[in-house]
Amino acid sequence: MLKVRHVAKRFGGLQALSDVTFSVDDGQTVGIIGPNGAGKTTAFNVVTGTLKPSGGQVLFNGVDITGKPPSTVVGMGLARTFQQTSIYAGETVEENVRRGTLWRFRRSVMAGLLPSESRRQAWNEEMERIDEIIETLGLKDVRGRVAGTLSYGLQKKTGVAIGLATHPKLLLMDEPAAGLNSQESQEFGELITSIKARYKLSVLLVEHHIALVRRITSKIIVIGQGKVIAEGAPDDVLSNPQVIESYLGSRHVES
Numbered sequence: 001m002l003k004v005r006h007v008a009k010r011f012g013g014l015q016a017l018s019d020v021t022f023s024v025d026d027g028q029t030v031g032i033i034g035p036n037g038a039g040k041t042t043a044f045n046v047v048t049g050t051l052k053p054s055g056g057q058v059l060f061n062g063v064d065i066t067g068k069p070p071s072t073v074v075g076m077g078l079a080r081t082f083q084q085t086s087i088y089a090g091e092t093v094e095e096n097v098r099r100g101t102l103w104r105f106r107r108s109v110m111a112g113l114l115p116s117e118s119r120r121q122a123w124n125e126e127m128e129r130i131d132e133i134i135e136t137l138g139l140k141d142v143r144g145r146v147a148g149t150l151s152y153g154l155q156k157k158t159g160v161a162i163g164l165a166t167h168p169k170l171l172l173m174d175e176p177a178a179g180l181n182s183q184e185s186q187e188f189g190e191l192i193t194s195i196k197a198r199y200k201l202s203v204l205l206v207e208h209h210i211a212l213v214r215r216i217t218s219k220i221i222v223i224g225q226g227k228v229i230a231e232g233a234p235d236d237v238l239s240n241p242q243v244i245e246s247y248l249g250s251r252h253v254e255s
């Protein structure tokens with residue numbers, strides 16, 4: 001589904017990524033871990049078109065999307081949530097989720113490519129999908145609340161709901177459980193697993209909660225100083241001496 005090949009990214013004198021290659025298969029949940037500053041968010045930004053790489057290639061379902069703008073990439077079924085919650089704080093939860101729908105629709109359906117009757121029907125289907133997403137994420141009771149007034153956990157869920165509204169095939173999440181306690185992070189893991197099954201998604205997530213990554217992924221990629229230093233099944237990667245030394249050993253590891 002996603003192939004990242006030899007991606008490099010330079011910021012002035014800083015080589016943030018030097019040679020990053022990995023893939024995500026259809027239906028797979030893949031975790032990216034690594035120390036702060038390793039290049040994880042930069043890799044996400046290259047994949048989603050927020051940054052143009054200085055070298056290498058990104059393929060999504062066989063299509064070369066290297067350097068394509070985020071609006072194009074989202075339209076192809078690749079959505080992301082941001083490390084900092086990226087909701088519209090002054091709008092209600094429902095208005096936030098509708099934005100996800102609009103990103104997709106502005107380009108096709110709403111642009112008049114369909115006759116008005118089909119357009120109305122397509123729009124109604126989207127509104128039903130929004131209701132379903134809001135319900136699935138447990139946001140029903142707060143759908144009319146201004147998003148910026150909600151708890152951090154609910155804001156994070158709103159961010160995921162915006163992503164889901166764009167009809168992703170692959171959902172990228174940058175530290176979705178950051179700032180959550182271990183109980184909330186466990187619940188978030190269950191939520192990711194259930195939305196993945198329900199919406200038939202592949203998931204790529206960057207996360208520091210190792211217990212969460214171990215539980216929900218089938219492959220882990222470790223990035224250190226802009227390079228992939230290990231890749232494989234979670235138990236193998238997390239017991240790899242090089243990974244323990246360069247990353248896990250230096251931090252508190254939750255079991």
Ligand SMILES: Nc1ncnc2c1ncn2[C@@H]1O[C@H](COP(=O)(O)OP(=O)(O)O)[C@@H](O)[C@H]1O
Pocket residue numbers: 011014016034035036037038039040041042043
């Ligand atoms: N837009 C940018 N301009 C300059 N340097 C950047 C930019 N974004 C990230 N960096 C640098 O690139 C390196 C990798 O950052 P980042 O991808 O955010 O790491 P991670 O997400 O793994 O913590 C860091 O040294 C960071 O300071």
Ligand SMILES: [Mg+2]
Pocket residue numbers: 040041042083174
């Ligand atoms: Mg980051």
